Amino acid sequence: MNVPVRQAIADAAPRKMSDWLLRWETILVGLLIVVIAGNTAISPYFLDIYNLSDATYNFSEKAIVALAMALLIITREIDLSVAAVIALASLATGLAAESGAPLIVLLVVGPAVGIVCGAFNGFLVTGIGLPSIVVTIGTMSLYRGLAQVVLGDQVIKQYPKDYTAIGQSYLINWPPLPYSFVIFLVLAVVFAVVLHKTAFGRKLYAIGNNPVAAKFSGIPVERIRFLLFVLTGLLAGLAATLLTARIGSTRPNIALGWELEIITMVILGGVSIAGGSGTIPGVVLAVFILGLITFGLSLINVPGIVISVILGCLLIVSIAGPILVRRLLRGR
Amino acid sequence: MTLSSTSPSPQGGGPVLSLDHICKSFPGVRALNDVSFTLNAGEVTALIGENGAGKSTIVKILTGIYVPDSGEIQVGNSPCSFSSPRDSWAAGIAAIHQETVMFDELSVAENIFMGHMPVSASGLVDWLQMRRRAAELLKRIDADFDPDAKLKQLSVAQKHMVEITRALSHEASVIIMDEPTAALSRNEIDDLFRIIAQLKAEGRAVVFISHKFDEIFRVADAFVCLRDGERVGSGKIASVTEAKLVSLMVGRPIDQVFPKRDIAIGSTVLKVDGLSNATEFADISFELHRGEILGFYGLVGAGRSEAMQCLFGMTPALKGTISLNGKPLSISSPGDAIAAGISYVPEDRQEQGAVLPLGIRENITLASIASHVKNLFVSKSSELQDVRKLGKRLDVRAANWEQQLGELSGGNQQKVVIAKWLAAKPKVIILDEPTKGIDVGSKAAVHDFIGELAEEGLAVILVSSELPEIMGLADRVVVMQEGRIADIFTRGAWSAEEIVATATGAQKVA
Numbered sequence: 001m002n003v004p005v006r007q008a009i010a011d012a013a014p015r016k017m018s019d020w021l022l023r024w025e026t027i028l029v030g031l032l033i034v035v036i037a038g039n040t041a042i043s044p045y046f047l048d049i050y051n052l053s054d055a056t057y058n059f060s061e062k063a064i065v066a067l068a069m070a071l072l073i074i075t076r077e078i079d080l081s082v083a084a085v086i087a088l089a090s091l092a093t094g095l096a097a098e099s100g101a102p103l104i105v106l107l108v109v110g111p112a113v114g115i116v117c118g119a120f121n122g123f124l125v126t127g128i129g130l131p132s133i134v135v136t137i138g139t140m141s142l143y144r145g146l147a148q149v150v151l152g153d154q155v156i157k158q159y160p161k162d163y164t165a166i167g168q169s170y171l172i173n174w175p176p177l178p179y180s181f182v183i184f185l186v187l188a189v190v191f192a193v194v195l196h197k198t199a200f201g202r203k204l205y206a207i208g209n210n211p212v213a214a215k216f217s218g219i220p221v222e223r224i225r226f227l228l229f230v231l232t233g234l235l236a237g238l239a240a241t242l243l244t245a246r247i248g249s250t251r252p253n254i255a256l257g258w259e260l261e262i263i264t265m266v267i268l269g270g271v272s273i274a275g276g277s278g279t280i281p282g283v284v285l286a287v288f289i290l291g292l293i294t295f296g297l298s299l300i301n302v303p304g305i306v307i308s309v310i311l312g313c314l315l316i317v318s319i320a321g322p323i324l325v326r327r328l329l330r331g332r
Numbered sequence: 333m334t335l336s337s338t339s340p341s342p343q344g345g346g347p348v349l350s351l352d353h354i355c356k357s358f359p360g361v362r363a364l365n366d367v368s369f370t371l372n373a374g375e376v377t378a379l380i381g382e383n384g385a386g387k388s389t390i391v392k393i394l395t396g397i398y399v400p401d402s403g404e405i406q407v408g409n410s411p412c413s414f415s416s417p418r419d420s421w422a423a424g425i426a427a428i429h430q431e432t433v434m435f436d437e438l439s440v441a442e443n444i445f446m447g448h449m450p451v452s453a454s455g456l457v458d459w460l461q462m463r464r465r466a467a468e469l470l471k472r473i474d475a476d477f478d479p480d481a482k483l484k485q486l487s488v489a490q491k492h493m494v495e496i497t498r499a500l501s502h503e504a505s506v507i508i509m510d511e512p513t514a515a516l517s518r519n520e521i522d523d524l525f526r527i528i529a530q531l532k533a534e535g536r537a538v539v540f541i542s543h544k545f546d547e548i549f550r551v552a553d554a555f556v557c558l559r560d561g562e563r564v565g566s567g568k569i570a571s572v573t574e575a576k577l578v579s580l581m582v583g584r585p586i587d588q589v590f591p592k593r594d595i596a597i598g599s600t601v602l603k604v605d606g607l608s609n610a611t612e613f614a615d616i617s618f619e620l621h622r623g624e625i626l627g628f629y630g631l632v633g634a635g636r637s638e639a640m641q642c643l644f645g646m647t648p649a650l651k652g653t654i655s656l657n658g659k660p661l662s663i664s665s666p667g668d669a670i671a672a673g674i675s676y677v678p679e680d681r682q683e684q685g686a687v688l689p690l691g692i693r694e695n696i697t698l699a700s701i702a703s704h705v706k707n708l709f710v711s712k713s714s715e716l717q718d719v720r721k722l723g724k725r726l727d728v729r730a731a732n733w734e735q736q737l738g739e740l741s742g743g744n745q746q747k748v749v750i751a752k753w754l755a756a757k758p759k760v761i762i763l764d765e766p767t768k769g770i771d772v773g774s775k776a777a778v779h780d781f782i783g784e785l786a787e788e789g790l791a792v793i794l795v796s797s798e799l800p801e802i803m804g805l806a807d808r809v810v811v812m813q814e815g816r817i818a819d820i821f822t823r824g825a826w827s828a829e830e831i832v833a834t835a836t837g838a839q840k841v842a
Contacts, residue, residue: 010732218667
């Protein structure tokens with residue numbers, strides 16, 4: 001074989017329209033447009049700016065936790081205890097309010113509880129080496145159980161006005177933007193930059209695709225995973241602070257089942273449950289799609305149970321669809 | 333299934349299986365072009381070629397995973413088409429893969445009879461009969477383990493035996509072995525070759541795929557050589573020399589090992605003193621100099637990789653000191669080692685070295701990513717500068733630098749992994765079996781490159797189980813045996829016999 005004259009290797013493959021069209025984020029943008037068009041068609045109230053603003057209340061708190069959950073799932077871990085952390089953090093906030101603590105304490109106690117819960121999860125997973133799905137199923141019961149033991153069948157309602165105002169008023173009056181939505185948007189930008197532009201983000205993808213090779217490449221795999229559990233706990237605590245301020249009460253069943261809604265946002269956003277791939281823009285798009293479908297359906301008075309059936313089907317179809325299409329294309 | 337129900341014909345029998353003008357293309361690649369050959373009963377046929385020559389495609393066609401675009405497969409004298417692995421299995425073809433694909437949590441007997449378990453009159457699995465037949469089959473190849481043992485309790489060599497037994501259970505007439513010796517020790521390889529001889533004697537046709545020429549000449553009767561998807565040679569193994577096979581494979585004559593470069597040995601760079609861990613190695617002491625290539629030779633399990641991984645901070649040391657350029661080092665993680673200037677190219681490329689789903693660029697800069705951070709962000713242009721330079725230097729063959737590493741051939745993957753470790757700008761580079769499982773062409777490139785590194789003043793540790801490689805490249809050879817340094821030999825004052833005898837713990841040749 002004569003050694004052929006070799007040309008320099010290109011930096012990247014030539015850009016093709018089809019690659020761009022088949023990107024998951026592109027599909028999600030299409031889906032979002034369909035949802036917005038559909039909602040506009042079925043309800044005249046949908047495009048009202050105040051209605052839209054109120055709609056963000058329904059998903060912003062979950063979406064904040066979804067950002068951290070996305071990083072965790074990219075590194076092949078998961079945290080099922082987030083909703084229970086929210087319950088425990090909300091309880092702590094409530095107890096602080098009952099004891100007459102000042103506003104700054106009410107704002108900080110939730111995230112602080114979240115950090116402790118996240119660190120405990122992280123220690124069990126990375127320090128002892130237990131699988132995260134098992135650990136967080138356990139701590140899910142543990143954290144919510146603790147909240148229920150302390151609370152019994154009580155409800156804490158004595159929250160000061162300056163605290164509840166954070167959950168019930170706008171941070172910016174025009175366009176009307178609630179605190180929780182603004183926090184979500186800012187965090188989304190920060191997370192996107194960290195994941196896609198920094199060395200830390202690169203390391204997360206390396207861990208998710210091959211943790212052994214990542215370790216051999218000098219990446220402190222366990223320390224990074226521990227940090228992500230703490231971060232997820234922190235954001236769950238922050239979500240608890242915002243949620244408690246919005247509804248102005250703490251009940252034992254607060255945020256019940258949210259962990260699945262949060263994971264749904266992450267998976268629909270294109271983060272592989274096997275780890276190693278996914279983007280923050282994808283997760284943000286999924287958040288809007290899920291939030292607006294829920295909002296649109298509730299505008300035309302579809303019951304909540306039916307909405308969850310519809311969202312379940314959407315998740316399955318949107319995950320299975322591209323796989324089936326790819327299989328068909330390959331089969332030709 | 334008439335073919336396999338009767339006992340295969342005795343040694344030297346006629347054709348069992350033939351491929352006629354097989355072609356197979358994938359988008360953009362012609363994997364096989366008009367390939368024909370015949371397998372005879374009672375013969376071992378070596379299928380050879382560089383990585384990417386089309387060997388795996390042949391195996392996948394024979395085992396029904398791929399369907400050829402054109403051409404015909406004949407089993408016995410009747411044409412066959414396999415549209416699924418089941419068809420191929422039913423025609424009497426069994427394959428033993430590089431990495432065994434079986435069921436770790438199931439018993440040996442269940443693994444042997446998976447898919448065709450004996451069934452009693454009531455329609456349930458006949459466990460008694462299954463166990464009895466499994467024991468009989470295992471005895472036939474002198475395998476001395478319990479049919480009830482769980483597969484995960486067995487060694488790789490024993491798992492190979494289970495796969496062979498599985499093929500026997502079906503009276504397979506063609507047995508394909510794809511690099512079966514890659515993970516085996518010397519004794520285990522001897523056992524395997526004994527079993528292959530027995531399969532031959534029973535009149536089965538064996539296809540043997542290996543990169544190791546000594547094995548091919550030891551075990552094969554015939555050969556088929558592929559290059560770029562075409563058959564470039566075939567015949568009796570007795571009629572060719574190793575040099576001839578190599579030139580067939582690469583299309584040009586090639587030196588297996590590049591001539592040793594003349595490099596001045598400089599001052600001491602790395603000094604290891606009394607390094608020990610709890611179980612695998614003890615009292616490892618040596619010095620490594622600038623420009624030196626220090627070989628580490630020993631049998632599988634002698635503790636070479638374990639000692640190197642400890643030196644690199646992957647596993648904790650029990651005692652011992654390490655110093656670099658006279659300064660004592662405390663290494664508790666690979667990050668510490670990399671920062672100090674020690675790079676380690678691990679043995680298991682797929683698991684430990686490469687992140688296959690990521691791109692070439694991301695792999696090359698993985699261990700040195702901090703040096704590409706400009707104002708908090710990773711600078712892609714800075715990365716690409718390194719990638720282009722190292723990629724060119726190592727002659728990486730790829731479509732572009734964003735291509736997934738998993739899409740490249742094994743040899744090119746290894747070049748990318750080595751590039752990653754050079755990007756970390758090491759003073760000491762440890763290469764653990766750097767040419768394991770890669771083709772001859774890439775192997776020569778890697779050998780040449782190791783010499784180049786030493787010439788540039790790096791201190792190189794070369795861990796290898798291939799004696800020609802060690803003796804061709806190293807200035808000194810540390811021979812390990814059962815976790816300890818048995819002896820250190822110097823170039824010019826060694827012989828292959830002496831080194832092997834020391835490694836095996838045999839009496840020294842006088």
